[in-house]
Amino acid sequence: MLVLRHARSALTAKRLSKVMLPLFLALGCGESGSATSSLAPSASLGSPSLDGWNTAQIDWRPYQEGLAEAQQSNRPIVLVFFTSWCGHCKNYSHIFEDQRVVAQSKQFVMIRLDKDQNRELSKKYALDGEYIPRTFILRPDGTVREDIQERREKFKYFYDEKKPENLLVALERGLSP
Numbered sequence: 001m002l003v004l005r006h007a008r009s010a011l012t013a014k015r016l017s018k019v020m021l022p023l024f025l026a027l028g029c030g031e032s033g034s035a036t037s038s039l040a041p042s043a044s045l046g047s048p049s050l051d052g053w054n055t056a057q058i059d060w061r062p063y064q065e066g067l068a069e070a071q072q073s074n075r076p077i078v079l080v081f082f083t084s085w086c087g088h089c090k091n092y093s094h095i096f097e098d099q100r101v102v103a104q105s106k107q108f109v110m111i112r113l114d115k116d117q118n119r120e121l122s123k124k125y126a127l128d129g130e131y132i133p134r135t136f137i138l139r140p141d142g143t144v145r146e147d148i149q150e151r152r153e154k155f156k157y158f159y160d161e162k163k164p165e166n167l168l169v170a171l172e173r174g175l176s177p
Contacts, residue, residue, distance in 0.1 A: 052093025
């Protein structure tokens with residue numbers, strides 16, 4: 001009886017491992033962590049991070065520290081407002097895993113702010129509303145480059161949450177005066 005139970009458990013475990021192992025690898029949960037997910041928004045994206053925003057490759061700064069660094073280094077700023085509960089923000093966070101965005105980010109001071117925890121700053125940067133996510137390109141002195149935005153009447157600072165191309169154009173424009 002004990003042998004039969006053990007055999008059944010071993011058989012069940014073997015079946016489960018055939019199903020679960022590929023699933024774990026597909027989700028990037030393998031031992032090496034180098035497996036990529038088929039859920040990645042585009043081929044140029046790296047392995048999706050669990051929380052998004054690619055904090056491993058992008059040096060996100062707090063607001064005041066980022067402004068001071070931008071002024072000192074004379075580099076433009078990327079300012080992103082998000083919230084932890086926003087589905088669009090979660091999708092958008094993975095744009096920052098695109099290696100082209102990572103490369104461009106090195107030329108900016110990157111600041112990411114939770115709108116719910118930074119209400120006054122969110123109001124200050126509500127040029128066309130307090131929707132989220134909002135992404136602004138700022139001059140090194142902290143003023144908004146209003147000439148860099150999406151070409152639409154509403155939600156001008158909301159960039160495509162699945163494809164990085166529009167953000168890449170904005171970043172490129174942000175490097176020119």
